Amino acid sequence: MYDNLGGQAGLPRQQTSAQQPNPFGNVFQGAGPGIIQSGLGAYGERILGSGSEYVQSNISKYFSDPQYYFQVNEQYVRNKLKVILLPFLHRGHWTRIAEQVGGKLSYKPPIYDINAPDLYIPLMAFGTYVVLAGFAMGIHGKFSPEALTLQFSKGLIGWFFQILLLKASVYFLGSGESPLLDIVAYGGYAFVGISISVLARIAWSYSYYGVLIWTCLCMGILLVKTLKRVLFAPARSYDKDTSKYHYFLLCVALAQFPLFFWLGYISV
Template sequence: MDPQNYPSMDQYNYSNNGGNNNNSGYRNQAPQQHQQQQPQQGGGYPPQYNQGYQPQQQQQQYNPNQQYSPEQQGIGMQQRGGSGNEFLISSISSNPLAQVGFSYGQSLFNDGKQYVDSNIGKYFSFSSLKSYFNVNTSYVFNKIKLIIFPFPQKTWKRRIYRVGDVDSYLPPRDDINAPDLYIPLMAFVTYYLLYGFQLGMGREFSPDKLGTAISKGIVGWLIEIGIFRLGSFFSNSYSIPIYDMIAYSGYKYVLMVITIISSILTGGYISFFVKIYLVACLGVFILKTLRVVMVSDNSANSHHDMHQQHEGSAMRNYFVFGVAMLQCVILFFFN
């Protein structure tokens, strides 16, 4: 073959590049044809019939970091529960039998309250009970000091304040001479706690024995209040409230606590002399306190004649002396 008939190198490269360009054009046209044919796939229907049906392209994905609070989870339950409660309330309020039952229960409550106020309220005023616990630390300290050492005290009258046209006594926290129930009750509990400790030191403690002693103490206190009430009736001293009687008859437990502490720590003659001194203190405290109370009651009844006033004052003096002696006897022999 003649070499002149062979194609040159430039012609050979040109022919190869042209072939490659044709192949690349074919490869680029194939995806375009596929993309042009894909939107027409709809089951053979025209595009205008497929516009109403749009498949969901994105589905809700689960996020593990997403948390739901209990408030969000219970919103539906609260809404359903609230509607149920409203329906129940509306059904009860519209029921005539339920309304009759409510009115009958309210009438029973009012009758019971009226019965308590008319029968028990004249002896125990629950509204005034709160003032007997109106104390503070300063009052408790000074009151105990007054009971233990009453001799230098000069003023035993209670302080009075006026509200409008009504005179009232100051509460215990503002008047050291005012009776309270906090100190007697705390002293009562403290005494029997120390009594149980004393039984334990002597290896004689038992719950039954301590319970019997507490029961006897409560019954004895009630008997004292009854005697106090009976004596005030016969001496025409009607102005002494029942809570004042409980307080005055309960202050002896402060001194009983001191006597049992002295018997635990010292014993013998020392505790005996301590008891003698405390008996004298209790007698002076009760005499001076109740005498002022009786004098104020006598001045309140000053419209009677002189003969009745003299008889009443004599009875009140006997009454005060009898109460003081009773408290001293209990402190000395039953402690």
């Protein structure tokens, strides 16, 4: 009887406590996830928004628009190769064509401006240089994956040295920040002449040094003309002493000779 009554007396108390409604339950279940989700969403948008602006600002400052450098066509490539290999025959101006886009000053892409830098020609010329180097090794029976990899690394080091040379000149002369891809493009044009020199060595070894000197001289003229009109123009406007600019331009042109001879040499 006692157990029976105890059980009957305890049962209603357990049911009452279990079924007692929680006045805050619906509030936290309904509003809590919504508040947390909206708060995290706003915070995430703020972080992503600021991060995106930071990345875009740095890309535009140092790298510009990568797609800009590949807006080329067949006519541009043909005319640009003429400028690279025969720069003294270029009768037009050497300055880039500027335009206003969204209230900001920008330059027309290579397809509309022969003086604009591009990355299509440097990359294709670099690939051609590596292929011709491997072909030259194969003709003399010295081809191997290790040798080709070494030549590939040698080309990258030479390109990197060219970039450092141009970047250091721009920085020392105080002409402001230039997009890094501009410097990469200008430095990569050297592989056009180097590839032609390697091809001349394959076709007729006696013509190698003559072609190498010629292409090296043309590259020096191209860099002097381009840098003088494009990269050093802002610095010259604030400095009346232009003698140091001419000396640096001369050093850049003379530096092409050891660079061309080093990259053009293939151990065959």
